[in-house]
Amino acid sequence: MNKNVPKPEVELAAAAFTRAGRLVQSATTLIFFTFLILLGGAPANSAFAAAAKVIGARVAGDDERTRFVLDLDTQIKPAISGLAQPYRLIIDLPEVEFQLADDAGQSGRGMVTTWRYGLFAPGKSRIVMDLNGPVSVDKTFFLPAVDDQPARLVVDLVKSSPEEFDTFVLNTRKASKTTASKPVPKTDRLSGDARKGDKPLIVLDPGHGGIDNGATGVGGTLEKAIVLAFANLLKEKLEESDLYDVRLTREDDTFVSLSRRVEIGHELEADLFISIHADSVRRGRKYARGATVYTLSDKASDQLSEELAEVENMSDIIAGVELDEEPTDVTDILLDLAKRETRSFSNYFAKTLVTELKSAVRLINNPHRSAGFRVLKAHDVPSVLVELGYLSNEHDEKLLITEEWRERMANAMSDAIHGFFRPRLARQKGTVSQ
Numbered sequence: 001m002n003k004n005v006p007k008p009e010v011e012l013a014a015a016a017f018t019r020a021g022r023l024v025q026s027a028t029t030l031i032f033f034t035f036l037i038l039l040g041g042a043p044a045n046s047a048f049a050a051a052a053k054v055i056g057a058r059v060a061g062d063d064e065r066t067r068f069v070l071d072l073d074t075q076i077k078p079a080i081s082g083l084a085q086p087y088r089l090i091i092d093l094p095e096v097e098f099q100l101a102d103d104a105g106q107s108g109r110g111m112v113t114t115w116r117y118g119l120f121a122p123g124k125s126r127i128v129m130d131l132n133g134p135v136s137v138d139k140t141f142f143l144p145a146v147d148d149q150p151a152r153l154v155v156d157l158v159k160s161s162p163e164e165f166d167t168f169v170l171n172t173r174k175a176s177k178t179t180a181s182k183p184v185p186k187t188d189r190l191s192g193d194a195r196k197g198d199k200p201l202i203v204l205d206p207g208h209g210g211i212d213n214g215a216t217g218v219g220g221t222l223e224k225a226i227v228l229a230f231a232n233l234l235k236e237k238l239e240e241s242d243l244y245d246v247r248l249t250r251e252d253d254t255f256v257s258l259s260r261r262v263e264i265g266h267e268l269e270a271d272l273f274i275s276i277h278a279d280s281v282r283r284g285r286k287y288a289r290g291a292t293v294y295t296l297s298d299k300a301s302d303q304l305s306e307e308l309a310e311v312e313n314m315s316d317i318i319a320g321v322e323l324d325e326e327p328t329d330v331t332d333i334l335l336d337l338a339k340r341e342t343r344s345f346s347n348y349f350a351k352t353l354v355t356e357l358k359s360a361v362r363l364i365n366n367p368h369r370s371a372g373f374r375v376l377k378a379h380d381v382p383s384v385l386v387e388l389g390y391l392s393n394e395h396d397e398k399l400l401i402t403e404e405w406r407e408r409m410a411n412a413m414s415d416a417i418h419g420f421f422r423p424r425l426a427r428q429k430g431t432v433s434q
């Protein structure tokens, strides 16, 4: 077993790395965390109390051999699998609490270029590594805690060929499928008690979550956290009116696949689906700022929208979801089948929303745009995607974390929703009083 103990210098460097990471945790993150708790949208799951803790992680090695090490407070059993196009290694774990530096995973070593971690589904955590080529897993082993050394899970990778990797993918994905690797979101429970009464049903869809962080702002704000907090605020406002039944596609920091989000809207027979984001835009567009409303189209309205949809549609790849596991009804065919009526309702709501937002917050120029967002592909649910702003812009980032701005934005969105449903609610009222 001794030959498997990682070199001391690697351990030392990693320890220093973790300490530095703790020190640089930004004030923004702390303030934001407090805000989340105040809103009742704490990202932590109460089940975490008993969860194992990952207290350190590091990669060492070169382009021939690479070692990935996790420091743990207890022994856990990983399930390792691969995915190609692009090459990824996936480590599935029981639900764990990650206590890692803010920048953990942003740069890799050897054959691991970057890696990420997070909750994949209730009870299940995941680490996804991006690889620079095909690898095979040479060995995986667990080292119990000794003296001041924590327990460690070690995964050794060696360079391999595309053919070998394909076989590895085939074998491991088959195995992981039989051990119920498919995410079972908590939101599954929603479908059981679909509709109660005649209230319009609104599905709010906070983007990203769990292992998919979405964008990260210049000041360290995470898109997945900001959009969840905002969705909770909007839900509260809508529920105050007692006019609607409001559901969220995720209620905590869990990953939900794009197709599952679409399915939730469909299963609940939602009357409106609003996906909420605060993305980053790339390629010299850092000055792009202001709220934007997107609807579905097969041809993007402009370059920025096209790039944004591309990034958004990557969510499942980021989380290591096997695309052929996706239900077949969420394919491009739906784009053609999308009923004209659904599309015109989506466009009508987008226009109503832009009108309301205009008087409340700063908008991008041409604020109603369109592109092929997979999350908007329900053929029977009017759907829009709202970018609250862009985290790539420091001014937007500052706004998005102020309570005053969020209040204005949520009020304007509620007003737009009231406007959209007013004719229907008036009709219902008429029927009741007759």
Ligand SMILES: [Zn+2]
Binding pocket: 207, 208, 214, 215, 223, 277, 278, 279, 312
């Ligand atoms: Zn996003």
